[in-house]
Amino acid sequence: MLIRLNAAQPYALGLFRFVIGLIFAIHGASSLFGVFNGRDTEVGAWPGWYAALIQLVCGTFVALGLGTRIAAFLASGSMAYAYFVVHQPEALTPVENGGETSAIFCWAFLLLVFTGPGALALDRLFKAGTTAQAPADETRREQSPAVSV
Known part of the structure; x- marks a missing residue:
């Protein structure tokens, strides 16, 4: 049973x-465009408009798995600032000050900085197309760990 759970880990x-990423992007879109029962934020207003822009862009990048670690790092930092x-x-x-959402997003994105995107990320698709020789090189390194490259 544990082996099956470990195999599913990248997909989870x-x-x-x-x-x-999707929830974060929707939160940003609601502030920028007033959709999803959100409110329009005045363009250029500090810090609300910039926070919403970071949420929309970084949330979209994280959801798609494009530059996940960098986007997650920026998103985590913005939520730490908000908190x-x-x-x-x-x-x-956080329960007393209403910052639960900021705290949870901060830690969730920080986790993604260290774990990476997992399975089904567009980054992996682009890497697979550009580095077709990489898997063979990695296999050779695993077989002879004493050889330094």
């Missing part, structure tokens, strides 16, 4: 990445 991570600048001064804990 890919699904996690897609859902988190510590907007929410934390109001009260100590």
